[in-house]
Amino acid sequence: MSMLSIGTSALTTSQGALSTTSHNIANVNTEGYSRQRVEQATRIPNGAGGQYFGSGVEVESVKRLYDSFLSNQVRTFTSQEQQLATFSSFAKQVDNLLGSPELSLSSGLQGFFDSVQSLADDPTSISARQAMLTEADTLAKRFNTLDTQLDAYNRQVNLNLESTVDEVNLLSKGIAELNQVIIEASGSVSGSPNDLLDQRDQLINQLSSLVSVTIVQESSGAQNVFIGNGQALVVGTSYTGLSTVPNQTDSTRLELSYGNGSVNISSQITGGKLGGLLSVRQDVIDPARAEIDSLAAGMVTTINEQHSVGITLDGNAGGNFFEPTGTPTPDAGNIRLAIIDPRDIAVASAVATTTTASNTGTATLALNSVDGSAVGFDPLTALNTPLTFTYDATAKTYTVNYAGDTATISYDPATDSGKTIDLSALGAPHTDFVGATKPPLTITLSGVPGNTDSFTMTNSAAGGFTSVGDNRNALALAELQVSKVLNGGTESFGDSYGILVANVATRTHQADVGQQTQQGLLDQTNSRYQSVSGVNMDEEAADLIKYQQAYQAASQIITVSNTVFNALINAF
Numbered sequence: 277m278s279m280l281s282i283g284t285s286a287l288t289t290s291q292g293a294l295s296t297t298s299h300n301i302a303n304v305n306t307e308g309y310s311r312q313r314v315e316q317a318t319r320i321p322n323g324a325g326g327q328y329f330g331s332g333v334e335v336e337s338v339k340r341l342y343d344s345f346l347s348n349q350v351r352t353f354t355s356q357e358q359q360l361a362t363f364s365s366f367a368k369q370v371d372n373l374l375g376s377p378e379l380s381l382s383s384g385l386q387g388f389f390d391s392v393q394s395l396a397d398d399p400t401s402i403s404a405r406q407a408m409l410t411e412a413d414t415l416a417k418r419f420n421t422l423d424t425q426l427d428a429y430n431r432q433v434n435l436n437l438e439s440t441v442d443e444v445n446l447l448s449k450g451i452a453e454l455n456q457v458i459i460e461a462s463g464s465v466s467g468s469p470n471d472l473l474d475q476r477d478q479l480i481n482q483l484s485s486l487v488s489v490t491i492v493q494e495s496s497g498a499q500n501v502f503i504g505n506g507q508a509l510v511v512g513t514s515y516t517g518l519s520t521v522p523n524q525t526d527s528t529r530l531e532l533s534y535g536n537g538s539v540n541i542s543s544q545i546t547g548g549k550l551g552g553l554l555s556v557r558q559d560v561i562d563p564a565r566a567e568i569d570s571l572a573a574g575m576v577t578t579i580n581e582q583h584s585v586g587i588t589l590d591g592n593a594g595g596n597f598f599e600p601t602g603t604p605t606p607d608a609g610n611i612r613l614a615i616i617d618p619r620d621i622a623v624a625s626a627v628a629t630t631t632t633a634s635n636t637g638t639a640t641l642a643l644n645s646v647d648g649s650a651v652g653f654d655p656l657t658a659l660n661t662p663l664t665f666t667y668d669a670t671a672k673t674y675t676v677n678y679a680g681d682t683a684t685i686s687y688d689p690a691t692d693s694g695k696t697i698d699l700s701a702l703g704a705p706h707t708d709f710v711g712a713t714k715p716p717l718t719i720t721l722s723g724v725p726g727n728t729d730s731f732t733m734t735n736s737a738a739g740g741f742t743s744v745g746d747n748r749n750a751l752a753l754a755e756l757q758v759s760k761v762l763n764g765g766t767e768s769f770g771d772s773y774g775i776l777v778a779n780v781a782t783r784t785h786q787a788d789v790g791q792q793t794q795q796g797l798l799d800q801t802n803s804r805y806q807s808v809s810g811v812n813m814d815e816e817a818a819d820l821i822k823y824q825q826a827y828q829a830a831s832q833i834i835t836v837s838n839t840v841f842n843a844l845i846n847a848f
Contacts, residue, residue, distance in 0.1 A: 488547025
């Protein structure tokens with residue numbers, strides 16, 4: 277092998293190294309670029325005179341400095357960070373909405389029940405009645421506004437799902453097209469199409485920010501991309517798109533569909549923006565709407581039940597205080613006031629209690645509640661006949677007479693004072709009414725009755741309504757603020773809303789902390805990845821000088837070769 281050939285190989289190899297180093301420097305700010313390095317190897321030596329003489333150098337390969345393990349970690353942490361970031365973004369909106377002083381149900385409930393208490397303090401005041409209607413209307417509109425806002429968040433999720441699916445499909449198409457080009461490029465030359473591989477990796481990294489992906493390498497050079505439970509987005513040079521379709525039971529919700537739209541894969545999608553959108557809808561927005569609807573329905577039902585057993589200022593039956601619009605079932609989006617005239621608020625109780633003037637003891641009988649659940653119940657005629665209680669000090673019992681029937685209530689002043697008794701369902705140690713007609717009342721007995729002391733309970737409206745100063749139903753309405761009437765008798769209205777706000781705040785905080793953790797892991801992994809694949813300008817500058825000197829030295833080999841050749845020519 278001649279010196280000229282050796283010098284030429286050295287010159288060509290150094291030139292390739294200079295070109296690769298220059299390419300690295302030129303792409304120092306190119307996102308997704310992996311630095312390249314020329315791998316050199318000696319040529320096959322030539323045998324002559326019983327010895328092997330070197331024949332120069334050649335470019336064995338242009339290697340892409342790339343770590344597949346770190347690359348997969350970057351994709352994994354990117355998917356997790358983006359899911360939590362998307363979740364946190366929407367959860368914070370819901371959290372801020374529920375905690376807003378202007379929209380919070382806590383302050384709305386407090387304002388309403390404060391107005392009920394104010395009316396109980398002055399039951400004949402028209403201004404107090406109007407104030408209660410105003411606060412009730414404000415409360416109903418807060419429910420309506422919360423429902424509207426949560427519905428708007430649901431629409432935002434839908435819009436984001438549609439746009440993100442479009443991005444997924446566009447990236448999948450790009451990956452399939454690059455697979456085709458890479459297969460063709462790999463078959464035409466022995467080297468690796470590094471820049472094309474970088475472009476494909478960049479698209480896959482972008483895809484991982486939208487949805488968690490799994491990559492499978494083919495021997496042809498193509499990469500297959502899978503999501504969910506093995507749904508293939510890209511296989512070789514073909515891709516299958518995603519789409520959004522309305523939920524079968526709720527057309528306002530969009531679901532993710534695979535392929536021709538017949539396979540719902542929403543429950544299988546994790547990671548990335550898509551995973552965050554689906555999880556925040558399932559874990560925050562939907563539960564919040566359901567809890568607020570449940571609270572609205574429970575509040576309407578409970579307040580209506582109590583209001584309907586009361587008497588208005590004009591002596592009429594109370595009726596419903598709230599009502600749903602458009603549908604028979606109340607929820608946060610459709611509740612409104614059922615009454616307009618402040619005189620129609622049922623402040624008075626349906627039943628009046630009279631203490632016999634000849635009583636000698638200190639006993640009292642108080643109405644605790646009226647059960648208006650019976651079909652056809654009318655608070656104006658809550659009692660079929662007057663209800664009388666007569667105490668026997670020897671037997672320590674009250675004899676109760678109602679509609680020609682008799683029952684007894686055991687009452688020992690030393691141990692039973694303050695006890696609440698449901699007259700419609702007396703049981704041992706009491707004796708119940710034998711007949712089917714029973715007083716729909718719950719009472720509280722207190723104090724020490726004298727022998728033969730008695731009380732009489734009658735309809736408040738009997739013989740013309742005169743109890744305009746009666747506030748007992750208003751007090752019963754006010755008591756609902758702290759009564760455990762929701763969730764199986766374990767929560768009050770305030771408890772229910774407070775639990776909802778706390779749950780949303782907790783999920784939001786967890787997502788925020790998780791997102792920060794994943795961001796830290798992603799930054800660390802990116803740093804390690806860049807230490808392998810990133811372009812170091814100091815290193816490239818040193819290589820540039822090294823390869824420049826090698827190029828110059830190779831030029832000198834050619835010059836020496838030329839001198840030797842000329843000497844040989846001139847010898848003749």
